[in-house]
Amino acid sequence: MNKILLLSIALFSTQISAQYSSFNHDGQSRQYIYYEPENIADNAPLVFVMHGYTSDASVIRNYSGMNDIADEEGFAVCYPRGTVDNYGNRFWNVGYDFHPNETVDDVDFLKELASYLQQENNLSTINTFATGMSNGGEMCYMLACQASDTFKAVTSVAGMMLQEIMDTCSPENLIPIFEIHGTSDYVNIYAGDPTSSGGWGGYPSIPDTIDYWVGLNNCTSFSTENLPNTNTNDGSYVVKERHYDSDNGNEIWLYKVVGGDHDWPGAFGNMDINSSLEAWLFFELSINNSLSNSDMLANNLIISPNPVKERIIIRSDLDDYSYTLYDLNGKKLLKDNKPEINFSNKAKGTYFLKIYSGDKTTTKKIIKL
Numbered sequence: 001m002n003k004i005l006l007l008s009i010a011l012f013s014t015q016i017s018a019q020y021s022s023f024n025h026d027g028q029s030r031q032y033i034y035y036e037p038e039n040i041a042d043n044a045p046l047v048f049v050m051h052g053y054t055s056d057a058s059v060i061r062n063y064s065g066m067n068d069i070a071d072e073e074g075f076a077v078c079y080p081r082g083t084v085d086n087y088g089n090r091f092w093n094v095g096y097d098f099h100p101n102e103t104v105d106d107v108d109f110l111k112e113l114a115s116y117l118q119q120e121n122n123l124s125t126i127n128t129f130a131t132g133m134s135n136g137g138e139m140c141y142m143l144a145c146q147a148s149d150t151f152k153a154v155t156s157v158a159g160m161m162l163q164e165i166m167d168t169c170s171p172e173n174l175i176p177i178f179e180i181h182g183t184s185d186y187v188n189i190y191a192g193d194p195t196s197s198g199g200w201g202g203y204p205s206i207p208d209t210i211d212y213w214v215g216l217n218n219c220t221s222f223s224t225e226n227l228p229n230t231n232t233n234d235g236s237y238v239v240k241e242r243h244y245d246s247d248n249g250n251e252i253w254l255y256k257v258v259g260g261d262h263d264w265p266g267a268f269g270n271m272d273i274n275s276s277l278e279a280w281l282f283f284e285l286s287i288n289n290s291l292s293n294s295d296m297l298a299n300n301l302i303i304s305p306n307p308v309k310e311r312i313i314i315r316s317d318l319d320d321y322s323y324t325l326y327d328l329n330g331k332k333l334l335k336d337n338k339p340e341i342n343f344s345n346k347a348k349g350t351y352f353l354k355i356y357s358g359d360k361t362t363t364k365k366i367i368k369l
Helices: 003-018 057-064 066-073 106-121 135-146 163-167 206-217 275-287 294-298
Strands: 021-025 028-035 044-050 076-080 123-133 153-157 177-182 221-226 237-244 252-258 301-304 311-316 322-327 332-336 340-342 349-357 360-368
Touching (some): 044 057, 044 106, 044 135, 057 066, 057 123, 066 076, 123 135, 135 153, 135 163, 153 275, 177 275, 275 360
Parallel strands (some): 123 153, 177 252
Antiparallel strands (some): 021 028, 221 237, 237 252, 301 311, 311 340, 322 349, 349 360
16 A cells, blocks of 8 residues: 555545544543634534444535534534444444443433533523434434423424333423424334334334323314425425424424435435424524414514515514525525515526514525525
8 A cells, every 4th residue: 555545544534533523421532523703702502413333423514514504503512422232333222123232321321411612611501402313313203201491392303202211201391392204204103103113122103202292281282384395306395293282382393305215305205394494494493482372473473475586575563673684505685674685687586585573583485486
Protein backbone atom coordinates (compact mmCIF):
# COMPACT_ATOMS: atom_id res chain seq x y z
CA MET A 1 0.00 0.00 0.00
CA ASN A 2 1.56 3.33 -1.03
CA LYS A 3 2.24 6.19 1.40
CA ILE A 4 -0.31 8.53 -0.18
CA LEU A 5 -3.10 5.97 0.32
CA LEU A 6 -1.97 5.36 3.91
CA LEU A 7 -1.98 9.09 4.59
CA SER A 8 -5.46 9.43 3.08
CA ILE A 9 -6.78 6.61 5.27
CA ALA A 10 -5.18 8.17 8.37
CA LEU A 11 -6.66 11.58 7.63
CA PHE A 12 -10.10 10.04 6.97
CA SER A 13 -9.93 8.09 10.24
CA THR A 14 -8.97 11.24 12.13
CA GLN A 15 -11.90 13.15 10.65
CA ILE A 16 -14.34 10.37 11.54
CA SER A 17 -13.11 10.13 15.15
CA ALA A 18 -12.88 13.91 15.56
CA GLN A 19 -16.57 14.44 14.84
CA TYR A 20 -17.55 12.44 17.93
CA SER A 21 -17.43 13.59 21.52
CA SER A 22 -17.26 11.19 24.45
CA PHE A 23 -19.51 10.94 27.48
CA ASN A 24 -18.92 8.53 30.34
CA HIS A 25 -22.02 6.67 31.41
CA ASP A 26 -22.33 3.61 33.62
CA GLY A 27 -18.68 2.72 33.19
CA GLN A 28 -18.73 3.04 29.42
CA SER A 29 -17.38 5.71 27.12
CA ARG A 30 -20.33 6.64 24.93
CA GLN A 31 -20.15 8.84 21.83
CA TYR A 32 -22.32 11.52 20.28
CA ILE A 33 -22.16 14.30 17.69
CA TYR A 34 -23.23 17.74 18.87
CA TYR A 35 -24.14 20.66 16.65
CA GLU A 36 -25.34 24.15 17.36
CA PRO A 37 -25.74 27.13 15.01
CA GLU A 38 -23.52 30.17 15.31
CA ASN A 39 -24.86 32.79 17.69
CA ILE A 40 -27.41 30.39 19.15
CA ALA A 41 -29.55 32.08 21.80
CA ASP A 42 -29.38 31.17 25.46
CA ASN A 43 -31.96 28.63 26.60
CA ALA A 44 -32.39 27.28 23.05
CA PRO A 45 -34.18 23.97 22.45
CA LEU A 46 -32.30 20.69 22.03
CA VAL A 47 -33.30 17.94 19.58
CA PHE A 48 -31.94 14.38 19.75
CA VAL A 49 -31.82 12.49 16.42
CA MET A 50 -31.26 8.73 16.76
CA HIS A 51 -30.04 6.32 14.09
CA GLY A 52 -31.56 2.98 13.16
CA TYR A 53 -30.28 -0.54 13.83
CA THR A 54 -26.93 -1.23 12.03
CA SER A 55 -26.62 2.50 11.22
CA ASP A 56 -24.66 5.26 12.98
CA ALA A 57 -24.94 8.81 14.25
CA SER A 58 -22.97 10.34 11.37
CA VAL A 59 -25.21 8.60 8.84
CA ILE A 60 -28.49 10.02 10.14
CA ARG A 61 -26.83 13.39 10.63
CA ASN A 62 -26.02 13.44 6.92
CA TYR A 63 -29.33 12.25 5.45
CA SER A 64 -31.70 13.94 7.92
CA GLY A 65 -30.47 17.46 7.16
CA MET A 66 -31.42 18.46 10.70
CA ASN A 67 -28.39 20.76 11.03
CA ASP A 68 -29.77 22.94 8.22
CA ILE A 69 -33.11 23.25 9.98
CA ALA A 70 -31.32 24.03 13.25
CA ASP A 71 -29.48 26.86 11.47
CA GLU A 72 -32.78 28.36 10.36
CA GLU A 73 -34.66 27.82 13.60
CA GLY A 74 -31.98 28.30 16.24
CA PHE A 75 -31.89 25.01 18.14
CA ALA A 76 -29.12 22.56 19.05
CA VAL A 77 -28.91 18.99 17.75
CA CYS A 78 -27.43 15.87 19.32
CA TYR A 79 -26.84 12.68 17.35
CA PRO A 80 -26.14 10.03 19.99
CA ARG A 81 -24.43 6.77 19.08
CA GLY A 82 -25.80 3.38 20.05
CA THR A 83 -23.55 0.64 21.40
CA VAL A 84 -22.43 -2.43 19.41
CA ASP A 85 -24.23 -5.74 19.91
CA ASN A 86 -22.87 -9.30 19.58
CA TYR A 87 -23.51 -9.18 15.84
CA GLY A 88 -21.30 -6.13 15.39
CA ASN A 89 -24.21 -3.74 14.80
CA ARG A 90 -24.97 -0.47 16.54
CA PHE A 91 -28.35 -0.47 18.27
CA TRP A 92 -30.62 1.06 20.88
CA ASN A 93 -31.63 -1.39 23.58
CA VAL A 94 -35.42 -1.53 23.25
CA GLY A 95 -35.65 -5.27 23.99
CA TYR A 96 -35.51 -7.07 20.65
CA ASP A 97 -36.02 -10.84 20.84
CA PHE A 98 -32.46 -11.42 19.58
CA HIS A 99 -31.04 -9.19 22.33
CA PRO A 100 -32.04 -11.18 25.44
CA ASN A 101 -28.72 -10.59 27.21
CA GLU A 102 -28.19 -6.92 26.41
CA THR A 103 -28.18 -4.82 29.58
CA VAL A 104 -27.13 -1.34 28.41
CA ASP A 105 -29.48 1.31 29.80
CA ASP A 106 -29.96 3.66 26.87
CA VAL A 107 -32.85 5.53 28.49
CA ASP A 108 -30.63 6.61 31.37
CA PHE A 109 -27.77 7.38 28.97
CA LEU A 110 -29.94 9.73 26.91
CA LYS A 111 -31.37 11.41 30.00
CA GLU A 112 -27.92 11.98 31.48
CA LEU A 113 -26.52 13.17 28.15
CA ALA A 114 -29.40 15.62 27.75
CA SER A 115 -28.76 17.04 31.22
CA TYR A 116 -25.05 17.37 30.49
CA LEU A 117 -25.60 19.14 27.16
CA GLN A 118 -28.17 21.47 28.69
CA GLN A 119 -25.74 22.56 31.39
CA GLU A 120 -22.61 22.73 29.24
CA ASN A 121 -24.22 24.69 26.41
CA ASN A 122 -26.77 26.78 28.32
CA LEU A 123 -29.71 25.06 26.61
CA SER A 124 -33.30 24.83 27.72
CA THR A 125 -33.97 22.30 30.47
CA ILE A 126 -37.60 22.12 29.35
CA ASN A 127 -37.59 22.11 25.56
CA THR A 128 -35.72 18.89 24.81
CA PHE A 129 -37.10 16.58 22.12
CA ALA A 130 -36.29 13.30 20.38
CA THR A 131 -36.77 11.84 16.95
CA GLY A 132 -35.30 8.79 15.29
CA MET A 133 -35.41 6.33 12.42
CA SER A 134 -36.63 2.74 12.91
CA ASN A 135 -34.75 1.49 16.02
CA GLY A 136 -34.22 5.16 16.89
CA GLY A 137 -37.96 5.71 16.55
CA GLU A 138 -38.59 2.78 18.86
CA MET A 139 -36.26 4.40 21.34
CA CYS A 140 -38.51 7.47 21.16
CA TYR A 141 -41.42 5.39 22.46
CA MET A 142 -39.26 4.15 25.34
CA LEU A 143 -38.39 7.76 26.18
CA ALA A 144 -42.08 8.69 26.11
CA CYS A 145 -42.74 5.90 28.62
CA GLN A 146 -39.65 6.21 30.84
CA ALA A 147 -38.10 9.65 30.33
CA SER A 148 -40.99 12.06 29.91
CA ASP A 149 -39.48 14.20 32.66
CA THR A 150 -36.63 15.00 30.23
CA PHE A 151 -38.18 14.82 26.74
CA LYS A 152 -41.15 17.06 25.99
CA ALA A 153 -42.32 15.42 22.74
CA VAL A 154 -41.11 12.70 20.37
CA THR A 155 -41.38 11.90 16.67
CA SER A 156 -40.82 8.33 15.49
CA VAL A 157 -40.04 7.75 11.81
CA ALA A 158 -40.65 4.17 10.63
CA GLY A 159 -40.53 2.95 14.22
CA MET A 160 -42.84 0.62 16.13
CA MET A 161 -43.65 0.09 19.80
CA LEU A 162 -42.89 -3.39 21.11
CA GLN A 163 -45.78 -4.94 23.00
CA GLU A 164 -43.58 -5.45 26.05
CA ILE A 165 -42.81 -1.72 26.16
CA MET A 166 -46.50 -0.93 25.83
CA ASP A 167 -47.43 -3.38 28.58
CA THR A 168 -44.95 -1.83 31.02
CA CYS A 169 -45.34 1.80 29.97
CA SER A 170 -45.90 4.13 32.93
CA PRO A 171 -45.01 7.72 31.96
CA GLU A 172 -44.39 10.33 34.62
CA ASN A 173 -45.87 12.89 32.22
CA LEU A 174 -47.90 12.36 29.08
CA ILE A 175 -46.27 14.02 26.07
CA PRO A 176 -47.22 14.64 22.42
CA ILE A 177 -46.46 11.74 20.05
CA PHE A 178 -45.93 11.88 16.27
CA GLU A 179 -45.38 8.84 14.02
CA ILE A 180 -44.42 8.93 10.32
CA HIS A 181 -44.83 5.48 8.79
CA GLY A 182 -45.17 3.83 5.39
CA THR A 183 -48.04 1.42 4.82
CA SER A 184 -45.69 -0.82 2.78
CA ASP A 185 -42.93 -0.83 5.37
CA TYR A 186 -41.31 -4.25 5.02
CA VAL A 187 -39.26 -4.02 8.26
CA ASN A 188 -41.63 -2.54 10.83
CA ILE A 189 -44.88 -3.75 9.37
CA TYR A 190 -47.69 -1.19 9.38
CA ALA A 191 -50.25 -3.89 10.25
CA GLY A 192 -48.11 -5.08 13.15
CA ASP A 193 -46.40 -8.38 13.95
CA PRO A 194 -47.89 -9.75 17.19
CA THR A 195 -46.22 -13.17 16.77
CA SER A 196 -42.72 -11.77 16.11
CA SER A 197 -42.44 -13.43 12.72
CA GLY A 198 -39.86 -10.80 11.82
CA GLY A 199 -37.74 -11.64 14.85
CA TRP A 200 -37.85 -8.23 16.51
CA GLY A 201 -40.47 -9.13 19.09
CA GLY A 202 -44.23 -8.86 19.02
CA TYR A 203 -45.71 -5.46 18.33
CA PRO A 204 -49.18 -4.08 17.52
CA SER A 205 -50.12 -2.26 14.33
CA ILE A 206 -49.20 1.38 13.90
CA PRO A 207 -52.87 2.49 14.15
CA ASP A 208 -53.23 0.46 17.35
CA THR A 209 -50.10 2.09 18.74
CA ILE A 210 -51.52 5.52 17.95
CA ASP A 211 -54.83 4.52 19.57
CA TYR A 212 -52.92 3.49 22.70
CA TRP A 213 -51.50 7.00 23.10
CA VAL A 214 -54.81 8.58 22.14
CA GLY A 215 -56.45 6.64 24.96
CA LEU A 216 -53.81 7.62 27.52
CA ASN A 217 -54.22 11.29 26.60
CA ASN A 218 -58.02 11.10 26.28
CA CYS A 219 -58.07 12.86 22.91
CA THR A 220 -61.71 13.41 21.98
CA SER A 221 -61.43 14.95 18.49
CA PHE A 222 -60.04 13.60 15.23
CA SER A 223 -59.30 15.03 11.80
CA THR A 224 -57.77 13.61 8.64
CA GLU A 225 -56.51 15.19 5.45
CA ASN A 226 -54.58 14.17 2.39
CA LEU A 227 -51.41 16.25 2.17
CA PRO A 228 -50.49 17.60 -1.28
CA ASN A 229 -49.01 14.89 -3.50
CA THR A 230 -46.36 17.18 -4.95
CA ASN A 231 -44.09 14.38 -6.16
CA THR A 232 -46.05 11.91 -8.25
CA ASN A 233 -42.95 9.86 -9.08
CA ASP A 234 -42.30 8.49 -5.59
CA GLY A 235 -45.22 6.02 -5.62
CA SER A 236 -46.74 7.29 -2.39
CA TYR A 237 -48.76 10.04 -0.77
CA VAL A 238 -49.29 11.18 2.82
CA VAL A 239 -52.45 11.20 4.93
CA LYS A 240 -52.28 13.28 8.10
CA GLU A 241 -54.31 11.91 11.02
CA ARG A 242 -54.58 14.22 14.01
CA HIS A 243 -56.03 13.38 17.43
CA TYR A 244 -56.57 16.39 19.68
CA ASP A 245 -58.78 18.03 22.34
CA SER A 246 -57.15 16.14 25.19
CA ASP A 247 -57.35 16.97 28.87
CA ASN A 248 -53.68 18.02 28.90
CA GLY A 249 -53.43 19.79 25.53
CA ASN A 250 -51.36 16.98 23.98
CA GLU A 251 -51.94 15.83 20.44
CA ILE A 252 -51.16 12.50 18.81
CA TRP A 253 -50.33 12.60 15.10
CA LEU A 254 -49.84 9.97 12.43
CA TYR A 255 -48.53 10.70 8.95
CA LYS A 256 -49.62 7.61 7.05
CA VAL A 257 -47.37 7.35 3.99
CA VAL A 258 -49.62 5.32 1.70
CA GLY A 259 -47.36 3.14 -0.44
CA GLY A 260 -44.30 4.22 1.55
CA ASP A 261 -41.54 1.80 2.57
CA HIS A 262 -39.05 1.73 5.45
CA ASP A 263 -37.77 5.24 4.77
CA TRP A 264 -37.06 8.70 6.13
CA PRO A 265 -39.41 10.72 3.86
CA GLY A 266 -37.68 13.72 2.41
CA ALA A 267 -34.37 11.87 2.20
CA PHE A 268 -35.56 8.53 0.80
CA GLY A 269 -38.89 7.23 -0.46
CA ASN A 270 -41.70 9.73 -0.21
CA MET A 271 -40.64 13.24 -1.23
CA ASP A 272 -43.90 15.08 -0.48
CA ILE A 273 -42.73 15.85 3.04
CA ASN A 274 -39.47 16.47 4.87
CA SER A 275 -39.53 14.31 8.01
CA SER A 276 -36.96 16.43 9.82
CA LEU A 277 -38.85 19.65 9.19
CA GLU A 278 -42.18 18.04 10.09
CA ALA A 279 -40.68 16.78 13.34
CA TRP A 280 -39.34 20.22 14.25
CA LEU A 281 -42.63 21.96 13.44
CA PHE A 282 -44.38 19.47 15.72
CA PHE A 283 -41.84 20.13 18.48
CA GLU A 284 -42.15 23.86 18.02
CA LEU A 285 -45.91 23.70 18.52
CA SER A 286 -45.35 21.99 21.85
CA ILE A 287 -42.79 24.56 23.04
CA ASN A 288 -45.50 27.12 23.79
CA ASN A 289 -48.11 24.45 24.51
CA SER A 290 -49.78 25.63 21.32
CA LEU A 291 -50.63 22.29 19.71
CA SER A 292 -54.29 22.60 20.61
CA ASN A 293 -54.21 26.39 20.26
CA SER A 294 -52.91 26.31 16.71
CA ASP A 295 -56.37 25.79 15.24
CA MET A 296 -57.69 28.79 17.21
CA LEU A 297 -55.16 30.95 15.39
CA ALA A 298 -55.83 29.27 12.06
CA ASN A 299 -59.54 30.00 12.39
CA ASN A 300 -58.73 33.72 12.26
CA LEU A 301 -56.88 33.43 8.95
CA ILE A 302 -57.87 33.05 5.32
CA ILE A 303 -55.00 32.31 2.95
CA SER A 304 -55.87 32.20 -0.73
CA PRO A 305 -55.44 31.03 -3.36
CA ASN A 306 -53.77 27.80 -2.36
CA PRO A 307 -52.45 26.23 -4.58
CA VAL A 308 -50.97 29.45 -5.93
CA LYS A 309 -49.45 30.50 -9.25
CA GLU A 310 -48.54 34.16 -8.67
CA ARG A 311 -49.40 35.54 -5.21
CA ILE A 312 -51.35 34.73 -2.06
CA ILE A 313 -53.38 37.09 0.09
CA ILE A 314 -53.62 36.73 3.88
CA ARG A 315 -56.87 37.95 5.36
CA SER A 316 -57.16 38.10 9.13
CA ASP A 317 -59.11 39.71 11.94
CA LEU A 318 -56.05 39.50 14.20
CA ASP A 319 -54.73 42.77 15.61
CA ASP A 320 -51.16 41.84 14.73
CA TYR A 321 -49.37 38.91 13.17
CA SER A 322 -46.15 38.11 11.36
CA TYR A 323 -45.04 35.17 9.29
CA THR A 324 -42.02 33.27 8.00
CA LEU A 325 -41.94 31.41 4.69
CA TYR A 326 -39.82 28.26 4.32
CA ASP A 327 -39.10 25.87 1.48
CA LEU A 328 -39.52 22.12 1.85
CA ASN A 329 -35.95 21.77 3.16
CA GLY A 330 -36.58 24.22 5.98
CA LYS A 331 -34.67 27.12 4.42
CA LYS A 332 -36.05 30.49 5.51
CA LEU A 333 -37.09 32.50 2.45
CA LEU A 334 -38.99 35.46 3.83
CA LYS A 335 -40.03 37.07 7.11
CA ASP A 336 -42.68 39.80 6.99
CA ASN A 337 -46.15 40.92 8.08
CA LYS A 338 -47.51 42.20 4.78
CA PRO A 339 -50.80 40.63 3.66
CA GLU A 340 -49.52 39.74 0.16
CA ILE A 341 -46.75 37.29 -0.75
CA ASN A 342 -45.37 37.07 -4.28
CA PHE A 343 -44.81 33.50 -5.50
CA SER A 344 -44.27 34.31 -9.20
CA ASN A 345 -40.50 34.01 -8.86
CA LYS A 346 -40.55 30.80 -6.83
CA ALA A 347 -40.14 27.25 -8.08
CA LYS A 348 -43.01 24.78 -8.17
CA GLY A 349 -43.36 22.71 -5.03
CA THR A 350 -44.30 22.79 -1.35
CA TYR A 351 -43.68 25.72 1.01
CA PHE A 352 -44.45 26.28 4.69
CA LEU A 353 -45.97 29.53 5.92
CA LYS A 354 -45.56 29.83 9.68
CA ILE A 355 -47.72 32.57 11.19
CA TYR A 356 -47.27 34.06 14.66
CA SER A 357 -49.64 36.09 16.80
CA GLY A 358 -48.80 36.60 20.45
CA ASP A 359 -47.81 33.23 21.90
CA LYS A 360 -49.71 31.24 19.26
CA THR A 361 -48.46 29.86 15.97
CA THR A 362 -49.93 27.95 13.07
CA THR A 363 -48.25 26.49 10.00
CA LYS A 364 -49.86 26.26 6.58
CA LYS A 365 -48.59 24.33 3.59
CA ILE A 366 -48.59 26.37 0.41
CA ILE A 367 -48.42 24.65 -2.97
CA LYS A 368 -46.84 26.57 -5.85
CA LEU A 369 -48.12 25.41 -9.25
